[in-house]
Amino acid sequence: xxxxxxxxxxxxxxxxxxxxxxxxxxxxxxxxxxxxxxxxxxxxxxxxxxxxxxxxxxxxxxxxxxxxxxxxxxxxxxxxxxxxxxxxxxxxxxxxxxxxxxxxxxxxxxxxxxxxxxxxxxxxxxxxxxxxxxxxxxxxxxxxxxxxxxxxxxxxxxxxxxxxxxxxxxxxxxxxxxxxxxxxxxxxxxxxxxxxxxxxxxxxxxxxxxxxxxxxxxxxxxxxxxxxxxxxxxxxxxxxxxxxxxxxxxxxxxxxxxxxxxxxxxxxxxxxxxxxxxxxxxxxxxxxxxxxxxxxxxxxxxxxxxxxxxxxxxxxxxxxxxxxxxxxxxxxxxxxxxxxxxxxxxxxxxxxxxxxxxxxxxxxxxxxxxxxxxxxx
Numbered sequence: 606x607x608x609x610x611x612x613x614x615x616x617x618x619x620x621x622x623x624x625x626x627x628x629x630x631x632x633x634x635x636x637x638x639x640x641x642x643x644x645x646x647x648x649x650x651x652x653x654x655x656x657x658x659x660x661x662x663x664x665x666x667x668x669x670x671x672x673x674x675x676x677x678x679x680x681x682x683x684x685x686x687x688x689x690x691x692x693x694x695x696x697x698x699x700x701x702x703x704x705x706x707x708x709x710x711x712x713x714x715x716x717x718x719x720x721x722x723x724x725x726x727x728x729x730x731x732x733x734x735x736x737x738x739x740x741x742x743x744x745x746x747x748x749x750x751x752x753x754x755x756x757x758x759x760x761x762x763x764x765x766x767x768x769x770x771x772x773x774x775x776x777x778x779x780x781x782x783x784x785x786x787x788x789x790x791x792x793x794x795x796x797x798x799x800x801x802x803x804x805x806x807x808x809x810x811x812x813x814x815x816x817x818x819x820x821x822x823x824x825x826x827x828x829x830x831x832x833x834x835x836x837x838x839x840x841x842x843x844x845x846x847x848x849x850x851x852x853x854x855x856x857x858x859x860x861x862x863x864x865x866x867x868x869x870x871x872x873x874x875x876x877x878x879x880x881x882x883x884x885x886x887x888x889x890x891x892x893x894x895x896x897x898x899x900x901x902x903x904x905x906x907x908x909x910x911x912x913x914x915x916x917x918x919x920x921x922x923x924x925x926x927x928x929x930x931x932x933x934x935x936x937x938x939x940x941x942x943x944x945x946x947x948x949x950x951x952x953x954x955x956x957x958x959x960x961x962x963x964x965x966x967x968x969x970x971x972x973x974x975x976x977x978x979x980x981x982x
Contacts, residue, residue: 606691606970608760610726612815614865614921615973619691621751622682623718623965625674625958626697630663631908632713635772635795636739641910641959642780643854663713664908670954677952678718681928681965684950688922693969695720695747705743709771709800712739717747719960720967721858724748725810727820727844728975730761735768735832737807737855742770748967755969765835768805768828771798775807776827779854808832811856811964816863817976821847821881823857845981852879858963859917864890864945865924866978872914883979892917892939899932901953910959918961920968922948928962930955 606619631637682692695717705714723745725732731752733745745752745764756762768774772795807828814821820840824830837846853860861880862870870890871877877885895913903909916936920928929937931949940947955961 607758608726608729608731608755608969610815610968610971610973611728611817611975612971612973612978613863613968614924615971616923617685617688617690617921617968617971619693619968619970620685621693621695621720621748621967621969622685623678623720624695624697624716624747625671625678625718626716627700628666628671628674628698628716628718628958630665630713631715631910632740633662633664634712634739635775636712636737636770639775639777639780640738640855642783644910644912664906666957667907670907670957674954674958677950677954678965680951681962684928684948685922685966688926688948690922691970693751695751696749698747705740707742707769709769709798710739712742715740715744717744718958719811719964720748721811721960721964722809722856724967725813726967726969727815727840729759730763731755732810732836732839733764734808734810735765735806736770737809737828739770742767751969763839765808765832766806768807769800769802770805770807771801772796773798773801773803774805774828776804778827779825779851783854804828804831806832806835808836809855810967811858814857814861814863817973817978819845819847819977819979819981821849821857821884823850823852823855823860824848825851825854829855843975847881849879849881852876856964859912859914859961862917862919862921862963863887864919864921864927864940866976868943870917870919870940872917881979883981890939890943893935895933896935899930900956903957907957909956911956913956915955915961916952918955918963920962920966930961 698716736742804827812823868888916930916933926946929947930952937947
């Protein structure tokens with residue numbers, strides 16, 4: 606089928622489900638710690654001096670977690686196929702591919718698991734977004750076979766300008782002003798590089814809430830704002846961009862998701878204060894806070910990357926059917942009380958790998974079109 610995806614809820618026909626094969630570690634360096642700033646809380650920080658040949662610290666992931674993650678990702682794919690959704694998969698990372706390198710830096714490679722992040726699908730266009738994490742710089746290349754087939758069927762395929770990602774590329778203002786927790790040394794002492802060009806575009810597709818003709822975009826740094834400027838110019842006449850500021854550090858999809866026209870799933874009612882006026886009349890679903898029993902118990906050396914609200918990151922199969930983590934009975938009951946059919950799916954280690962069902966998937970074909978759901982004419 607031809608690429609067609611304008612919103613988050615129309616009947617889902619085709620989707621990409623990520624790969625976790627050969628996931629071995631997280632690399633703790635500036636870009637990683639800034640990206641996960643709001644959720645990493647540690648008393649000590651290690652920051653490599655990239656300009657003097659330092660090596661970033663790698664935080665190993667226990668093999669049993671990876672094995673269970675792979676089982677759960679395959680379960681997500683199988684569940685979607687059972688719902689008559691065609692599932693595409695990216696290339697797996699080969700075990701021999703251990704790092705990525707540019708003229709400015711090198712970093713450990715990670716698999717294309719959170720495929721929502723570095724790609725934005727708008728209507729009939731694939732837009733590869735400018736990465737924020739060095740380890741993920743070439744991640745969309747693992748999706749090349751999928752994108753190339755959609756291109757042959759008539760899709761547009763665009764790559765946003767790619768950043769050099771030196772220390773000077775990052776706007777540190779959010780991390781410096783946030784009181785949630787996070788790194789200190791890389792914020793206070795970024796290192797110079799011969800490739801410095803100042804702030805650059807950095808942006809993830811998961812910063813966008815797609816609503817037909819309208820796109821709500823979360824902006825927390827000058828990097829995001831530059832990328833949003835590019836999007837506005839590129840999409841002029843086709844889509845309307847609505848900026849919200851610092852709803853979260855980056856991604857919007859564990860703060861608010863649109864489950865159908867007129868209904869939002871939100872972390873709390875305060876989210877409404879950040880949203881465009883036209884969305885404030887929509888119905889809100891606010892589930893109870895997650896309980897400790899919803900999550901596995903981890904050891905002190907396991908690096909937790911997401912907040913406990915990660916399971917709000919659900920995936921809509923159609924306006925009345927939602928994939929929800931089977932470990933979240935409170936969320937399932939709440940959605941059922943609002944008339945949704947809940948499909949429970951196992952997903953154990955979402956806090957270690959930084960994503961829920963919405964993050965792990967990229968919907969490429971839905972039935973919807975460029976509707977005006979906000980009534981803006």
